[in-house]
Amino acid sequence: MNGELTAQERAGKAFPVSWDQFHRDCRALTWRLNEVGPFHAVIAITRGGLVPAAIVARELGVRIIDTVCIASYDHDKQGDLQVLKGISDAAMKLGGGTGKGLLIVDDLVDTGKTGKLVREMLPDAHFATVYAKPKGRPLVDTFITEVSQDTWIFFPWDTALSYHPPLRDGAA
Numbered sequence: 001m002n003g004e005l006t007a008q009e010r011a012g013k014a015f016p017v018s019w020d021q022f023h024r025d026c027r028a029l030t031w032r033l034n035e036v037g038p039f040h041a042v043i044a045i046t047r048g049g050l051v052p053a054a055i056v057a058r059e060l061g062v063r064i065i066d067t068v069c070i071a072s073y074d075h076d077k078q079g080d081l082q083v084l085k086g087i088s089d090a091a092m093k094l095g096g097g098t099g100k101g102l103l104i105v106d107d108l109v110d111t112g113k114t115g116k117l118v119r120e121m122l123p124d125a126h127f128a129t130v131y132a133k134p135k136g137r138p139l140v141d142t143f144i145t146e147v148s149q150d151t152w153i154f155f156p157w158d159t160a161l162s163y164h165p166p167l168r169d170g171a172a
């Protein structure tokens with residue numbers, strides 16, 4: 001390391017999410033989205049948006065799913081955003097060129113940079129995330145749980161069960 005703190009270290013607090021919890025939160029998100037739809041298609045922001053997109057699409061009965069592939073954080077450090085794959089022509093057509101009737105799904109918004117970029121591609125789409133931090137929250141139309149800006153969310157696909165020392169010994 002070069003002495004610079006990672007986004008995760010700067011965050012300080014940890015918010016670990018289990019598969020069960022994530023599935024429950026995605027279902028809760030779908031309850032809200034069901035009031036807003038119907039949607040022609042779901043657009044998942046990869047990679048984190050793939051898991052909630054599958055659950056939400058299943059619950060809403062949507063079978064057309066597209067991806068917009070964006071790389072920003074290298075594990076926990078945010079670099080420049082790179083669009084590795086844009087939205088397909090077929091999905092663009094379904095959204096009338098502006099995203100009307102399309103549902104964008106991601107696991108979370110943090111600074112909002114990723115969400116902002118996708119919103120610019122599909123200004124009339126509905127943007128849903130499972131978790132939201134205050135900086136990115138204004139960009140999101142529907143979300144389930146807000147966590148503070150100084151919290152790092154740990155997803156089940158990024159983590160594994162391991163020994164945790166007792167609190168008395170200084171564990172956070």
Ligand SMILES: O=P(O)(O)OC[C@H]1O[C@H](OP(=O)(O)OP(=O)(O)O)[C@H](O)[C@@H]1O
Binds near residue numbers: 074106
């Ligand atoms: O609001 P922002 O500050 O832009 O951060 C939010 C984005 O960061 C994470 O993705 P990441 O770039 O880590 O890629 P991944 O989904 O492939 O893990 C997360 O899945 C969001 O897409």
Ligand SMILES: Nc1nc2[nH]cnc2c(=O)[nH]1
Binds near residue numbers: 154
């Ligand atoms: N896993 C994870 N990725 C992120 N990318 C931006 N913020 C976060 C976060 O809190 N957790």
Ligand SMILES: [Mg+2]
Binds near residue numbers: 045046049
């Ligand atoms: Mg992501």
